[in-house]
Amino acid sequence: MRFNSSHAKQYLAAAIVASLLQGVVIAAPVFAETVSTSKTTAAQESRQRKAAASTDSTVAQPETAEQNAIDHSAEFKPVRNVFLREGEYRPGSAIPYNGNVKLTKEEMAEEKVLLKDIKKLQEQRESFLKNCAKEKNKKDEAFANAFKNRQEYSIDFDPDDYTKKTMNANGETVSFRAYENLVYVKKPYDPESQMLSVYIPEPYFNGGTVNGFTAETAPIFMPNGVGGYMPGQIVEPKEDSRHGGANAVLYALSNGYVVVSPAIRGRSLKHKNGYETGKAPALIVDYKAAVRFVRYNRKAGRIPAGDTEKIISSGTSAGGALSALLGATGNAKDYDSYLKELGAAHERDDIFASMAYCP
Numbered sequence: 001m002r003f004n005s006s007h008a009k010q011y012l013a014a015a016i017v018a019s020l021l022q023g024v025v026i027a028a029p030v031f032a033e034t035v036s037t038s039k040t041t042a043a044q045e046s047r048q049r050k051a052a053a054s055t056d057s058t059v060a061q062p063e064t065a066e067q068n069a070i071d072h073s074a075e076f077k078p079v080r081n082v083f084l085r086e087g088e089y090r091p092g093s094a095i096p097y098n099g100n101v102k103l104t105k106e107e108m109a110e111e112k113v114l115l116k117d118i119k120k121l122q123e124q125r126e127s128f129l130k131n132c133a134k135e136k137n138k139k140d141e142a143f144a145n146a147f148k149n150r151q152e153y154s155i156d157f158d159p160d161d162y163t164k165k166t167m168n169a170n171g172e173t174v175s176f177r178a179y180e181n182l183v184y185v186k187k188p189y190d191p192e193s194q195m196l197s198v199y200i201p202e203p204y205f206n207g208g209t210v211n212g213f214t215a216e217t218a219p220i221f222m223p224n225g226v227g228g229y230m231p232g233q234i235v236e237p238k239e240d241s242r243h244g245g246a247n248a249v250l251y252a253l254s255n256g257y258v259v260v261s262p263a264i265r266g267r268s269l270k271h272k273n274g275y276e277t278g279k280a281p282a283l284i285v286d287y288k289a290a291v292r293f294v295r296y297n298r299k300a301g302r303i304p305a306g307d308t309e310k311i312i313s314s315g316t317s318a319g320g321a322l323s324a325l326l327g328a329t330g331n332a333k334d335y336d337s338y339l340k341e342l343g344a345a346h347e348r349d350d351i352f353a354s355m356a357y358c359p
Helices: 005-022 033-060 105-146 202-206 248-254 282-299 318-328 333-342
Strands: 163-169 172-183 195-201 220-223 258-262 311-316 353-357
Touching: 163 248, 172 202, 172 248, 195 202, 195 248, 195 282, 220 248, 220 282, 248 258, 258 282, 282 311, 282 318, 282 333, 311 318, 318 353
Parallel strands: 220 258, 220 311, 311 353
Antiparallel strands: 163 172, 172 195, 195 258
């Protein structure tokens, strides 16, 4: 068959027109290698031009709301760890418990040994606790016997046993009566560490007032001298404190307060018989006993001044912690047995306010 060049040109023109109109290339019959190559080249060029035109039109078109929308569907799909075995990703409540696990003979033997060991440990623990309880009872008995015959004291306040004093508080003359070194429990373990002193402004004995207070309305200031949980001594009024000027007790008196200052046992206190008498909860028990002493004697009219509904404690460092504890544990039953053992007055031990410096 002879090659007809005019026919080839017609086929090539038709292919180009078809590709432009329909976007696809229609291959013309191949009559010769030269014509086939020409058609293929023309078709590729046509596709490239079409793709470029399509890209330009896409860029030029404005984006719609649907195109801008973010697909959040994946956020609501449960996350599953493909590395876990089936059922492991479920919560424990959703996995049925299989209680019928069969143990091998070796595992059953090991289980018996473990159960025996557990039983032995439980028996040892019970024996240890019983021995501890026996040891504690022996110590408590020995302690009680050592102090069985300790001296008893009266806790009735004597309003006639006082000393008149006058001091200078920052340029102001302060006159008051001092009732000193009064044991505040009937059966103290260490009388010198379980005493208190009461200081009352002199004007209250003549119907006078101080700073607007009367004998009936004067607040009661109860500082403690405890530091480091060591024994605290009675804080006495002083004209020259280490900070300069009158100390807190004298300053309180100058402002019309009644002051009750107790000595309190501390952790280093040891009786001459060798027993330690200041271990916890001795400090807070003594502080409470002092409060009860004040209420007991003020209610009976023996302490001549002070409002027992306005008792204010104060302390610094460990004494501050003790002051806070006194304020927080008013009338707590936890301390009743200790207070009864000391022979404290049967009264309330709650207070109006607590000042706690550097507790």
